[in-house]
Amino acid sequence: MVPQHLPTVVVIGNGMVGYKFCEKLLAKSTAFNLIVFGEEPRVAYDRVHLSEYFGGKTADDLLMAPLQWYHDNGITLHLGDAVQEINRDARTVHAHSGLVQPYDYLVLATGSSAFVPDIPGVEKAGVMVYRTIEDLEKIKAYAGSAHSGAVLGGGLLGLEAAKALLDLGVAETHVVEFAPRLMPRQIDDAGSQMLQSKLKALGLQIHLNKATSSIGGEEKIDALHFGNGSILPVDMLVISAGIRPRDELARLAGLDVGLRGGIVVNDEMRTSDASIFAIGECALHGGMIYGLVAPGYDMAEVVVSQLTQGARAFGGYDMSSKLKLIGVDVASFGDPFIAVPHSRSIVFEDAHSGVYKRINVSPDGKYLLGGVLIGDAEAYNMLLQTVNNKLALPPHPEDLMLGARGGEAAEGAGVMSLPDEALVCSCEAVTKGAICAAVTEQSVTTVDAMKKCNKAGTGCGGCVPLVKDLINGTLTAQGAYIKNVLCEHFDYSRQELFDLLKINNIRTYDAALDHFGKGDGCETCKPALGSILAGLWNDLIVKQHTIQDTNDRYLANIQKGGSYSVVPRIAGGEVTPEQLMVIGSVAKKFGLYTKITGGQRIDMFGAHVGDLPDIWEELINAGFESGHAYGKSLRTVKSCVGSTWCRFGLHDSVSFAIEIENRYKGIRSPHKLKGGVSGCVRECAEAQAKDFGIIATEKGWNLYVCGNGGAKPQHAQLLATDLDSATLIQYLDRFLMFYIKTADPLARTATWLNKMEGGMAYLKNVVVNDSLGIAADLEAEMALLINTYHCEWREVVENPELRKQFTHFVNVPRAKDPNVEFEEMRGQKKVKAW
Amino acid sequence: METTTDITWLPVCKTTDIPADGGACALVEGKQVAIFNFARRGEWYATQNLCPHKQQMALARGMIGSTGEACEPKVACPFHKRTFSLLTGECLNGDECSIRTYPVKVEGDNVYIGWEAD
Structure with a gap:
């Protein structure tokens, strides 16, 4: 070539x-x-x-x-x-x-x-500038022998230099500024005062309105002489009076x-x-x-x-900036100084914690023009974006700087509301659209990966929190967790409806539809409301049987061909020979196929709907009760054999599993619940694949939550360690009730956790540390559910009106569905193929 | 859809046999008919009991409701939640065949199905 x-x-x-x-x-x-x-x-x-x-x-x-x-x-x-x-x-x-x-x-x-003002004595030893690594090395070398030092210039770089002196161990550090306030180009008087008091508290001495007239000392500096005649003795001086x-x-x-x-x-x-x-x-x-x-x-x-034959031009630049000065957040954005009549300002000041915030809003209250943040600049990125993209302000613009109060989410302030062309990383000119596209199209999920992908956040680093929010926001949106309403009939989420029904003491589906819904309901909202009502009042489910899914309507699991299966509760998988014989004789009498389930109990298949009450009558008379295999409710608490028989077992996992299964039996939840208790770390009960899993330790029990088997297996995560039984049950009460109250319809605990903002750390805080202050409420609500337990099948068996509902033909009550047909396989029956 | 010619009104059951805002199955002339008591709207509907999706005799056990601006009444099969219009029998969420609908009337506490000879 x-x-x-x-x-x-x-x-x-x-x-x-x-x-x-x-x-x-x-x-x-x-x-x-x-x-x-x-x-x-x-x-x-x-x-x-x-x-x-x-x-x-x-x-x-x-x-x-x-x-x-x-x-x-x-x-x-x-x-x-x-x-x-x-x-x-x-x-x-x-x-x-x-x-x-x-x-x-x-x-x-x-x-x-560095701009060095023409002050007599600037040539003396111990007078330095703050600009290059070489400058820093000189400062470092000199600071070792200096007891006191001053920085000339109270601007952004000057305060950085003062931090450097503090870090180098200069015992007495002064900042000398000609103007009447610190950072005069970025922040207003009140902000400057707040910054000053914070810096003072950190050991900096601030001198404002000081014109330095000369630098004293023979060969090397020993003092600063000011125009008003005062003198500040110092061993060294770093000049940071601007740039040239x-x-x-x-x-x-x-x-x-x-x-x-x-x-x-x-x-x-x-x-x-x-x-x-x-x-x-x-x-x-x-x-x-x-x-x-x-x-x-x-x-x-x-x-x-x-x-390269492009046509880009430079059109001036927004000088907004945010930095951490000696541990104090300082930010200014847009026009920090604009005032009446061109804008009105909203100011928040908390002298105790050293926070000052000012936002300047257009006179009509529609747009944000600029502002200053001292002490807490977390809202900076979003505020800057609100200015730059002329986003419409929410009705209470103060929410933007203070965060939402009163327990409601901030309105209109979400990062995802930014337009795609919003410039997020101004150093590298990366837009919101590019960041979100990297997430959706290139599977970028971390800030580090984003930096590699499009350099966002690699310049000044100021946009990194915003980049992170955008990554998370995009991921959340991908999880199809966007608008969270129940269905076309209810414009509320399950959690909102839970609270609404509770506050308004609503106990039926029809009343809920009249108060909070529209239309006639559907197969989505009916069972969801059924679950909420059960979670609130624990009323008999069959009282409103037409809003239940078919399994809850007939208190049995519908199977291929239209027959039902029957599962009595066998808590912890423990069953006596007598109980086994009852199950055997009932299955034989009604011609049922039997199989051991994955949850350590026995399922009887092939029951005609009209036989269900008779089957249950016999089971109940023998001491069984409903196993709720048909419900979105606790299924089983699986156990290993535990310390009573197993030579490795640390605790009696079977007794504990039985206690827990009986505690939560019958309670309706957003989806089915499964538990497990293992007597040692060998984990034979596979508790970590359950919604809650308990594993014995030398000192007590470890509690794991939000695991799942099924289509998307997920290991349960550790919630708390070495608990005694009472504390474990307390945490479990809180955890389960929190899930019942806040999960979406048909969301298993794993899905619920995956969508939870803050994830496991948040959940742990709520359940263990009571960060929301609702632990006592959760326990009381759970206690109500536990205390109102009833065996639904006993109620039906004993009530002739309810029994009447279990028939295939209303006009021929004793007739069975002739379409339900069976054939034989391995000595039992199975549904006849079509 | 509904014609009055050649229809025989067959008494099938009592109004109290069909739960409010739910359905039940009746045996009519050897055929399984799902009858729905849409109490919320004061309306009655009847369809075939067989869901054409997986050929299950189950529609009477499905939940009823409505959809859309016009509040079209519908039933959802309990097996896989295929929904069908109670007015026309048309499948509303898939390409299943339509289901047959029957005229219903209530006199006193008796429920009648309008039967056409096949």
Whole structure:
């Protein structure tokens, strides 16, 4: 292949923005010869997180990309070689080393230097700036012998520097600011005062309204002298009084520069020479120097677009920012200062906990214009998005900053309500749509994976919480858990209806439909309401038999062909020989097929509906009761043989299983419930595959919940360990009642947990730590259900009116359905094939 | 759908034999007929008892209700929840065959099915 002549792009400056330009250009096109000059000895590093250098991060940790990256991508990199001259006529740059490099396009990413005010004595030892890793190393070396230190400048970087001094162990750290408040460009007076008091509490001494007139000391600094005559003795001084754009090369080359510095650029980031661009903190756009990384990245994107025949332009930049200063959240967004008559402000202040929040709302209350957050900036991302996307405000906009109060979810503030084009990561220009698409189409489920996928969150990192919320929100939406209403007749979720029926003391389906529903109901809402009513009042299910699914209507399981099966309760799987003989004789008398079930009991199949009351009469007379195999209710509590027989058993799992099965028998729930008790860790009862599983330990019982067998097996998760029996039952009461009250119709406990916000940690908090303060209520509600237990079959057998319902032909009560036919297999009967 | 010609009204059962807002099966001329007492609307319906989906004699044990803006009355088979219009017999949620519907009338406490000779 003959190498083509590729246009040469020379980048002067290897800082964050210069690096980002290379990365973005490479992503778009490799049809350039890319040459980079950097005056620092190391490759570009993350200056935004510079203070982490003191927190244990090494210089290598902070690198944007390792040296190898430049080689791998064919970039010629000249480090430690400052460009000294640009010859615009010859289109060459001249480096300190004597190298002359021609260019087709030149990108100035020279950044800025610390602004050092012209104060007598700034040359003294112990006076430093806070800008580069080298600066930090000097500060670090000096701080070791310093008892006191001051930072000149109470802006964002100044406070970062003050944190660095604190981290370095400087006993007495002062911040000196000329303006009457801290961070004068970002936050308002009240916010500044709150920040000040928080910083004071953390050991910083703040001096406002102080004009420094000179720096005292012989060879090295010993004090700051102020205009009002006062003196502050210090051993060292870090100057952080703002930045000065590095425009000297441009100046020398005759490019237009601003009066107060900065290389003038247009919307295409071109300087007064169309083949020379300037980006980052050296560029002056619309009279502004942008001292943040995100706008710098945006400028880099614009130049890449210009070089690759794109049409992107730079249109100014939102200077909203959020950071953690010495452990204090500080954020400002939109227009933090706008006031009456152009906006009205809502202010929240809690001096005790050091929280100040202000939001500025348009005079008509429809839109958010900006605000300030001190002490708690959790709402920052959402507020910023609300401003940038002009989202309509909810009726109570204060909810946006305070979170919803009164137990209801915040309205209109969900991350999923953002439009797809909402810019979430401004550093990398990743939209909400791109993030959600990565989840749905590329199965990205973690922030780390998202960073790899589209770089969202890799710049300043400020959007990471929002990225996480979007991932979770998208995953939740994928789980088809969107609008959670029962059916076309009830515009409520099961949980809402549970509460409504309870508060309004509603005890029948018809009353519920009249009060809260519409139409005539259907096969979805009828059994769901049946379950709710049973969970609330535990009334006899057959009193409202026409709203029950057929199994609950006939208190038996309908089988192929229309016959029913019969399952008496055999708690814990323990059964006497006499009981076995009763089951045998009943099955023989009514011609039933018998089989041991998965839940350690015996199922009798092939009963005609008209025979059910007679079958049960015999079973009940022999001491059996309903096994509720037909209900969305507790089925069985499976047990291993336990310590009474087993040589490994730690506790008597059978007795405990029987106790628990009898405790919860008959209670209706959103779906069926299964339990298990194992007498040791060998887990013969397979308790971890159950809705609740109990496993004996040396010290007591471990309680596992929300397991499932079935189509989507899922192991139960540990809720609590080493419980005594009474505490375990207490937790189980709470857990089951919480499930009964809050799950969706036909959601097993595993599904319920999977959809639960906060997952197992949340559930544990509710059940074990009573975080919602409802434990006593849950226990009382469960007690009501336990105390109102009745064997439904006994009620039917003893009630001639109820018995009448068990017939196939109303007009020929004794006749059986002639279509129910059987044939023989292995000595028993089976349903005749069609 | 309903015609009055050639219909014989056969007394089948008492109104109290069919539970309110539910159904029951009656044997009529050797055929299984599901009769529904839609008490909430003061209406009575009758259909074949056989669900065409899996050929189960079960519709009388299904739950009734309504659907849509027009509140079309329907019954859901207890086996697999196929639903059928009680007015037309049409399957509302699948491509099952329609079911047969029968005219019903109530006089006093007697329920009659209108029978056409096949």
